[in-house]
Amino acid sequence: MIRLPSWVQDTFNSYLVCEFTTVKDGKPVTLPLLPFYQPDTGKLVVTSSILFSKKIEHMKKNPKVSMLFSNPEGTKSGKHVILVQGTASADDVDLDHGWEKYLPLWRKKEPYIDAYLADREKFGWFWKRIAVQVEPKKITAWKNGDTSKPPEVFGA
Amino acid sequence: MEHRELPSIDYQRLANFQYAIITTIGDDGYPFSVTTNYHLTPDKKILLEKPSLPSKLDGRKVNVLFNHITGVQTGGYTDRRYMLLWGTLHEDHGNLRLEPEKLSEWDEKILPFPEYCAKVAPQGAKYLETLQPSVEA
Numbered sequence: 001m002i003r004l005p006s007w008v009q010d011t012f013n014s015y016l017v018c019e020f021t022t023v024k025d026g027k028p029v030t031l032p033l034l035p036f037y038q039p040d041t042g043k044l045v046v047t048s049s050i051l052f053s054k055k056i057e058h059m060k061k062n063p064k065v066s067m068l069f070s071n072p073e074g075t076k077s078g079k080h081v082i083l084v085q086g087t088a089s090a091d092d093v094d095l096d097h098g099w100e101k102y103l104p105l106w107r108k109k110e111p112y113i114d115a116y117l118a119d120r121e122k123f124g125w126f127w128k129r130i131a132v133q134v135e136p137k138k139i140t141a142w143k144n145g146d147t148s149k150p151p152e153v154f155g156a
Numbered sequence: 157m158e159h160r161e162l163p164s165i166d167y168q169r170l171a172n173f174q175y176a177i178i179t180t181i182g183d184d185g186y187p188f189s190v191t192t193n194y195h196l197t198p199d200k201k202i203l204l205e206k207p208s209l210p211s212k213l214d215g216r217k218v219n220v221l222f223n224h225i226t227g228v229q230t231g232g233y234t235d236r237r238y239m240l241l242w243g244t245l246h247e248d249h250g251n252l253r254l255e256p257e258k259l260s261e262w263d264e265k266i267l268p269f270p271e272y273c274a275k276v277a278p279q280g281a282k283y284l285e286t287l288q289p290s291v292e293a
Binding site for chain 2: 021022029030032050051052053064065081083086126137138148
């Protein structure tokens with residue numbers, strides 16, 4: 001597990017969106033996703049509906065992924081740029097309930113999620129979800145977001 | 157996510173993001189993303205400022221994501237939209253010019269989320285099929 005300074009962990013905990021990249025046929029595919037952080041394991045987590053599961057197909061073929069934290073919108077955190085490069089593993093054993101253990105983290109970032117969950121029947125397939133854990137291998141971090149300066153690198 | 161062959165970029169909407177994210181694949185096989193400023197020229201060039209890393213992007217195949225959310229006072233976010241362009245970067249007077257080749261985009265004000273979910277239902281069905289044990293009956 002990579003040891004990280006508090007400002008990096010705060011960014012993981014607070015940012016509402018990350019830019020998640022999978023690799024398809026050697027080319028990047030980058031999409032915005034809601035990220036969660038597990039400080040006890042150092043792993044990051046995203047979940048994906050089966051409706052938007054092409055990225056899962058990509059990572060099953062090539063588990064090398066990245067997550068960029070660059071957008072503090074909707075948070076009280078500072079503007080930082082942090083790139084996580086790591087290995088993804090997708091858990092689709094229980095699409096209906098396997099991802100629910102991340103609901104407390106989800107609720108913190110999107111407090112209105114319970115209202116959507118109460119209407120779960122309406123978007124049945126949206127709630128069939130795959131949980132993805134990302135184990136960081138290398139973290140490249142630009143404090144205060146100035147990418148013209150050399151970054152701090154962790155875990156290299 | 158709508159995939160379209162160019163040319164069909166709405167440059168007016170493309171101009172309406174705060175920054176760009178360049179992603180390429182590194183020599184180690186991992187994706188590498190970095191933020192940068194961008195601007196569009198009147199003749200529809202997409203110019204990106206050079207980030208410090210990766211050090212050499214001229215001639216590289218990349219994707220460039222333009223993403224937007226608006227934070228909600230009580231938590232969470234709304235007004236989701238993104239444009240994702242694949243293409244090649246070229247040196248252009250100290251900047252990097254993106255020569256776009258493919259576009260994928262979503263704007264929830266244009267395609268509301270429920271309609272978006274309905275549109276991508278075939279991908280959900282396909283994924284479920286991959287999880288089914290094969291039955292020769």
